[in-house]
Amino acid sequence: MGGSNPYIEEVKYKPATKKYRVTFLPSGKSIEVDPEKIPYGHNGLPGSILDISEGLKAGLDHACGGVCACSTCHVIVREGLESCNEGTDAEFDELDEAPGITPKSRLGCQTVPDGTTDIVVEIPDWNKNYAKELDHVFLCELGFRGVKSFPGADMPPTFGWDNFEDIAIGLADKYPDTDPLTVRFTDMHKWITELTGFSGDPAASNEAKLEAIQMAWHEEFLDRQG
Numbered sequence: 255m256g257g258s259n260p261y262i263e264e265v266k267y268k269p270a271t272k273k274y275r276v277t278f279l280p281s282g283k284s285i286e287v288d289p290e291k292i293p294y295g296h297n298g299l300p301g302s303i304l305d306i307s308e309g310l311k312a313g314l315d316h317a318c319g320g321v322c323a324c325s326t327c328h329v330i331v332r333e334g335l336e337s338c339n340e341g342t343d344a345e346f347d348e349l350d351e352a353p354g355i356t357p358k359s360r361l362g363c364q365t366v367p368d369g370t371t372d373i374v375v376e377i378p379d380w381n382k383n384y385a386k387e388l389d390h391v392f393l394c395e396l397g398f399r400g401v402k403s404f405p406g407a408d409m410p411p412t413f414g415w416d417n418f419e420d421i422a423i424g425l426a427d428k429y430p431d432t433d434p435l436t437v438r439f440t441d442m443h444k445w446i447t448e449l450t451g452f453s454g455d456p457a458a459s460n461e462a463k464l465e466a467i468q469m470a471w472h473e474e475f476l477d478r479q480g
């Protein structure tokens with residue numbers, strides 16, 4: 255099921271039973287959620303804010319497929335938070351990694367409104383692949399100013415535990431004949447920390463992240479098998 259993660263406690267939520275409205279800020283895009291149409295997408299808990307965003311194409315990003323293993327889907331529930339399920343410890347642990355969290359912050363993939371009131375959700379600018387965006391903006395700005403070289407310009411980009419695709423590509427390049435599903439997490443953890451460009455703290459991973467990385471690597475492995 256989208257949004258569920260076998261490595262964390264089960265999320266308890268009450269699905270909506272009647273229609274209600276979700277408005278996303280700053281775009282102002284709004285959708286009347288119809289319980290009959292849930293799930294709208296393939297990521298996050300059915301009926302979650304991420305799921306609804308996919309139905310509306312509201313642009314809420316996700317890096318882990320909506321399984322509570324990153325903080326990319328950070329949202330601020332400006333109105334109607336009381337109609338949403340309680341967050342779990344696992345959700346709040348991931349949220350701690352997001353910049354700019356507020357008392358109304360939640361992970362969109364784990365937050366399911368029960369439909370008893372309309373809700374208003376803000377998608378923070380900074381939740382969109384934060385580090386990559388910053389790199390991009392920085393480099394564009396330098397290009398815009400005609401700067402051709404700057405300290406560190408020839409350094410390869412780095413990536414951390416939440417950059418599942420980068421890690422998956424790195425592992426697939428280095429271990430092309432290895433079926434990811436046969437690799438123990440202890441070995442995978444070691445291999446990841448040895449990848450060129452990996453800059454994450456070895457102590458900052460957990461089973462949920464390793465599971466998401468293994469899935470991303472498996473997809474990459476299957477793609478390369480043709």
Ligand code: FES
Nearest residue numbers: 316318322327363
């Ligand atoms: S998309 Fe919600 S935690 Fe990764």
